[in-house]
Amino acid sequence: MDNIVKKLQDGTLVPFIGIGVFEHTKSSEGVQLPFDxxxxxxxxxxxxxxxxxxxxxxxxxxxxxxxxxxxxxxxxxxxxxxxSKEYDLPFTYQFFKDIKPKYMIDTNMDDSSCKIYEDVEHFMITGTSRISAEYDRFIIYKFDPSSKEYKQIEKEQLDDSLPILFKPMGSTVPEMNFIISDADFVDWLTEAMGGYALPPFLKGYKQDKEYLFLGVDFSRDTFRMVAHEITLGLSSGVLITKKDELTKKENKFVNTHNLKVINEDCDVYLKAL
Incomplete structure (x- = not known):
């Protein structure tokens, strides 16, 4: 446990969060949040x-x-x-709130991961798509805990002096901005392959990282492509999944990216730590 926490805090192990972490989350009115x-x-x-x-x-x-x-x-x-409805912070985010990983990737579009860092200064990068002004497909913000506000900054200002939260599929905060339709993904992935979906600093910083994939479904081409582009240069990783058997394409992705598969529910896995 201490080794995992240390690696999360120093940025050598990177959480990569998907929609599956909402499986056990319902709103205050009892409505299940989307989890697949x-x-x-x-x-x-x-x-x-x-x-x-x-x-x-x-x-x-x-x-x-x-x-x-x-x-x-x-x-x-x-x-x-x-x-539109209040819901408790899913357990995955509660777990990381105490640790505050040095670098986290959250492909969900709500503000749960923002709450992990709500009491500390941090950088947040949100993905964007289908803009004609420039090639970059990201916006970088710096969070001020005293004012509780995100302020947009230039890409040259990003470094590892503060925790980095990367939300490649966009977010509800500080403004509604989502990568959700086919046209969004095609545009984002096209520019990602050209090197424009990640800030320059991240391209070097992400090299030789280990990744902890939680709630991520690699059964569809789109998300495998997204994960591939974001984690290029990885050393290894772990995929936590409840699936007893992975598809042929999932297994190929796992093997190509040097991932270990642990068949477990995300919440159960994290609670066991």
């Missing part, structure tokens, strides 16, 4: 299932809804899912 692709699609579409083709992956469903109802609809619905 299917439940996120239902939440975006007012509880209604969509065609099998669209239900394959939430980015497809979001793209269909965006085409029919407009971009603002998707942005507002995503924000509504995470801000």
């Amino acid at each position: 692709s299917d439940s996120l699609i239902l939440a975006l579409n007012n509880g209604r299932a969509m065609s099998d083709r669209l239900m394959y992956e939430y980015s497809r469903a979001a793209m269909s809804l965006e085409q029919r109802k407009g971009r603002e609809f998707i942005v507002q619905m995503t924000n509504h899912i995470y801000t």
